[in-house]
Amino acid sequence: MKHRRLGVLVWVLTIALMEGIANAEPSGREIMQAVYDRPQGNDMSGTLTMTLFDSNGKERVRVIKQWIGRYGRVDKKLMIFQSPADVRGTSFMNWSYKEEGKEDDQWIYLPALKRVKRISAEGKGDYFMGSDFTYDDLGDRHPSEDNHTLVRTERINGEECWVVESIPKDPRYMYSRTVTWVSKEKRVGVKRDFFDRRGTHLKTLNVRSVEKIEDIWVLMEVEMHNVQKKTSTRMSFQNVSINRGLPESIFSERTMVRGVE
Amino acid sequence: MREHLYRSFLVSLFILLGLTLLVAEEGSDREGAIVNGYGRTKVGVFLKNGDYFLSENTLDLRFRYNTRGAAFYSNVVLYERTGELETPHLRELYMDLKDDSMDLRIGKQQVIWGKGEGVFITDIVSPKDLTQFLLPDFEEIRRSIVGVRGALYGESSTLELVWVPWFTGTLLPRKDSLWAPRQPFPVVPTILTEELPQFSLDSSSFYARYSYLGESVDMSLIGGWYWNDTPAYTVMSKTISPGVGLMDLTIQPEYYRVYSIGFAFAGTFGPAIAKAEGAYVGDKRYQGNPIVYPRGYAEKNGIHYMIGADYSFKGVTMGVQYIQEIILDYEKDLLSDRLKNMMTVALSRTFFQDKLKVELFSYIGLDNKDALVKPKLTWNGIDSVELFVGAYLFINNTGDFGQYHDRNGVYTGGKMSF
Known part of the structure; x- marks a missing residue:
């Protein structure tokens, strides 16, 4: 009888332990690393439509052709403005490195100056072409640059999400913290709140549409709302192609000046 | 003469467009025509008396026709200044032949080199229009050259060779212009019509640049053997009176050959972009005291360099450059100082989603x-x-x-x- 009771206890404990293992949540760092490491394809190209809304809701539209390629330790991005007329032909190129702490290389080409100019990576805190996205918001921030804590799990827009708070290790960083809702199913962030250096809520990024293309989850429409300035920027992607074998040579001075033909 | 030149431009335009269509690959996209440009009006007054010094309407019209293997581009500008319509100005007109690893650009074009802002140290190919001093936008300060530019592309590097068979000089303000500079001569000289280089193959200019754009650093090396685009003033006659000195001076602007080698550099160093540019210019003519120098100048070598940095902080983009020009083997009777020191400062900031x-x-x-x-x-x-x-x-x-x-x-x- 004694042995039987002991057997039941061991069984119950084993099941409880197994359930515990099955339900154990990953750490905040593990979640953000999984988001960073998720398959994104070797290259991607498409048309980006950026709509800027001012505080009165008046909109301005920019159309940009975008190419992204991943080549070993370097991620390369090229953007060429198609419209409006006064910025047509302006191009921006960014090379981002996997190494911790290594600054990005960035260049801009302004048709009026007819010259490619290297620009400061410290300008990553600057807003990209008048939008509510900083240059840094548009890149993949390495998880090692922040301390991450899993705060809770929450259902948002029908998706089960981890909610992760990230506090930058560098106190000079433009945000004091960010809170990200990560889809458990897709391993992509679907919402992020940004807090300014004083700890006040500054912006919210909402992912409006995610599509699976070539077995890869792609953010097709995102909107950044600046709650302090009451301005918004919506970015939507069209004609997205993935893994088409983009040659590395297109991420060059020549392409910035002449465009991709 | 002007009419003849204008007709020549139009003929060139149609020839180049025809050639572009001819070399377009079979089946390539022939719907690549793009027309763009701008219209602008500008008016300016002097602070001291409210007189107008600028009243200008501009139509800048650009046409590009792209095909898979070639492109045609023209940029025609019409200026109306103080109510008078000037002859249409053809800023650029060229044909591009393109391949995976090389380009060839033939025609009237601007070639912009260097890393500095508002300074022209290794930017030795395109001359300038200084008729309004340094006031217009830099795009409008530059003049085009007529020539051939070939570029060979490597993984991260480019080799450019430029051949300019037809000399184009820098435009200087007329002597009755608001922006005519003070003459450095001890008496007001009589200036004869400038002497231009002969239009022949012998008077060609040649330029080369090797450039690299890559991880952390961009750099380029340049060289050129070319006609200096600003003239030296050659003394044609002078009258010297004992006890009084120079009484009368007649000079003639004369273009001459120089050679130059140089470098340009820009690199990311922490939060800043460091940049530098330098050139050694040989056989440059420096004006001297006409009493001492029979031809009015001395041929010397010179060094011209810039060091600077760009930085962006809280949305403000800042740029600082220090520029120095050195005359080597200096002689005290030259009209310029041995050293010339200058700085530039640039600041910019946008507000309200780049509206301001x-x-x-x-x-x-x-x-x-x-x-x-x-x-x-x-x-x-x-x-x-x-x-x-x-x-x-x-x-x-x-x-x-x-x-x-x-x-x-x-x-x-x-x-x-x-």
């Missing part, structure tokens, strides 16, 4: 403590439409900038791109 841009560019002469300060405010509240207001402020009353101290002005205008 505040910018300032300043040249500072360190030897005479003079400066040209160009603040500008641009409102871009509607896409493709700009309204702007700016000023030209000259500080001190000597030096390259201070000599215009009584010409401080403000201007305003609008521009619409299409």
Whole structure:
């Protein structure tokens, strides 16, 4: 009888332990690393439509052709403005490195100056072409640059999400913290709140549409709302192609000046 | 003569367009025609008396026709200044032949080199239009050359070779212009018509650049054997009176050959972009005291360099450059100092989702403590439409900038791109 009771206890404990293992949540760092490491394809190209809304809701539209390629330790991005007329032909190129702490290389080409100019990576805190996205918001921030804590799990827009708070290790960083809702199913962030250096809520990024293309989850429409300035920027992607074998040579001075033909 | 030149331009335009169509690959996209440009109006007044110094309407029309293996481009500009329509100005007109690893550009074109802002150290190919001093936008200050530019592309590097068979000089202000510089001569000289290089293969200019753009650093090496685009003044006759000195002087602007080698560099160093540019110029003519130098100048070698940095902080983009020119083997009777020191400062910041841009560019002469300060405010509240207001402020009353101290002005205008 004694042995039987002991057997039941061991069984119950084993099941409880197994359930515990099955339900154990990953750490905040593990979640953000999984988001960073998720398959994104070797290259991607498409048309980006950026709509800027001012505080009165008046909109301005920019159309940009975008190419992204991943080549070993370097991620390369090229953007060429198609419209409006006064910025047509302006191009921006960014090379981002996997190494911790290594600054990005960035260049801009302004048709009026007819010259490619290297620009400061410290300008990553600057807003990209008048939008509510900083240059840094548009890149993949390495998880090692922040301390991450899993705060809770929450259902948002029908998706089960981890909610992760990230506090930058560098106190000079433009945000004091960010809170990200990560889809458990897709391993992509679907919402992020940004807090300014004083700890006040500054912006919210909402992912409006995610599509699976070539077995890869792609953010097709995102909107950044600046709650302090009451301005918004919506970015939507069209004609997205993935893994088409983009040659590395297109991420060059020549392409910035002449465009991709 | 002007009419003849204008007709030649039009004929060239059609020949180049025809060639572009001819070399277009079979089946390539022939619907690659793009027309764009802008219309702009500008008016400016002097601060001292409210007199207009600028009244200008501009139509800038650009046409590009792209095919898979070639492209044609033309940029025609019409200026109406103080109510008079000038002859249409063909800023650029060229044909591109393109391959995976090389380009060939034939025709009238601007070739822009160097890393500096507002300084022309290794930017030795395209001459300048200085008829309004350094006041217009840099795009409008540059003139085009007529020639052939070939470029070979490596993984991260480019080798460019430029051949300019037809000389184009820098345009200087006429002597009755508001922007005519003070002459350095002890008497007011009689200036004869300039002597241009002969139009022949022998008088070609040649330039080369190797450039690298890559991880952390961009750099380039340049070289050229070319006609200097600003003339030296050769003494044609002079009268010297014992006890009085120079009484009379007749000079003639004369272009001459120089050679140059140089480098340009820009690199990311922490939060800043460090940049530098330098050139050694050989056989340059420096004006001297006409009594001492029979031809009015001495041939010397010179060094011209710049070091600078760009930095962005809290949305403000800042750029500082220090520039020095050195005359080697200096002689005391030259009219220029052995060293010339200058700085530039640039600041810009946008507000309201880039609708408002505040910018300032300043040249500072360190030897005479003079400066040209160009603040500008641009409102871009509607896409493709700009309204702007700016000023030209000259500080001190000597030096390259201070000599215009009584010409401080403000201007305003609008521009619409299409």
